[in-house]
Amino acid sequence: MEKIFKSAVVGMGGIGKTHATCIKNNPNAELVCVCDVNKQRADEAAEQFGVPAVYSVKDMLKNYPEIEVVHVTTSGFENGSWHYVPTMECLDAGKHVLVEKPISNNIEEAREMVAFATKKDLYLGCDLNHYFSEPAFRADQLIKDNKVGEQVYALTKVGFNGSAVNVGVADPNSRMNMMYAHTKAFLTHPFSVMRHFSGDITHIQCFMEKPGARKQSGDLMMSIASVNMKFQNGCIGYMLSQRGDACFGLGGWWSYELAGTRGTFCIENCVEKLTYWENGKDPEIMNTGVTDFGATFPIRINAFYEDLINEVPKEHLRSSGRDALATMEYIFACIESYESGGEVVRPHALPALHGHPTIIH
Secondary structure: OOOOEEEEEEOOOHHHHHHHHHHHOOOOEEEEEEEOOOHHHHHHHHHHHOOOEEOOHHHHHHHOOOOOEEEEOOOOHHHOOOOHHHHHHHHHOOOEEEEOOOOOOOHHHHHHHHHHHHHHOOOEEEOOHHHOOHHHHHHHHHHHOOOOOOEEEEEEEEEEOOOOOOOOOOOOOOOOOOOOHHHHHHOHHHHHHHHHHHOOEEEEEEEEEOOHHHHHHOOOOOOEEEEEEEEOOOOEEEEEEEEOOOOOOOOOOEEEEEEEOOOEEEEEOOOOEEEEEOOOOOOEEEEOOOOOHHHHHHHHHHHHHHHHHOOOOHHHOOOEHHHHHHHHHHHHHHHHHHHOOOOOEOOOOOOOOOOOOOOOO
């Protein structure tokens, strides 16, 4: 089944340009226009991609009714406060939406976005792109082939390499100078990876901190997060994330390890490497030769268009709005746990799955 979806991008910063490039290079999509409330940014992107510029979602929907898919790549506080309004406007107009992560920095808005997409019977996807890579696909196959077995533990380490030796003065107007900015903007990805491989999380305990250098600078952000978790399947998990406060050691900036009764795999730096260990055998090593994390974007975006073309049941959309909501429920459980001194928290329930007659048996 061949179809070309007429598409637009709202929010023409760096990520918006990345989405626009992916659309231009995708045989199943056609870029109709670009949109940004910042006229200069919209005009520059329009010239770069050879399409018209518009300066509001309202005008975009009015002037280009043929649009079928909208990519919402706006930013805002904690990288997500400008996602809700354009997403809701586009859904209300009957457009499918692919929104950047986090789906929203406000949990009530995130829940409403997912519920509204369901009510409108539209596809709402999110750019949870860290498990759209060759190592992740190989890991999927290992699990499918029962090469991992019963899951025992999952470990994630992800963050920015750096140090806090040089103390500056925090910018009070920065979208990230907020207490839980790192938690909301960045834990989305590691939670999405852990849930992708191990399923829903039922229990969370979290500790947060920031080094003295951040405190001296007046930075409000809690930049270090330590998260214990338990999955519905019985697997035990741990995540460590930090925002450039230290130099990471083994595994680089990103590592994920899943161990089971039959074997263990570890993915390094998202796109670069997978190692699989099986008892009594030499490790199986996949080196992709890919070092650019940006390679995940066209893969993830193409998957969204494939799912639209194949008209998959909404509940089976890969990297869906519901999946993105799950990561935010875990993040807000982390915040609740931290604020209660490290108590174990049960994440808020996700919207019920009702199943589809072509899938359920």
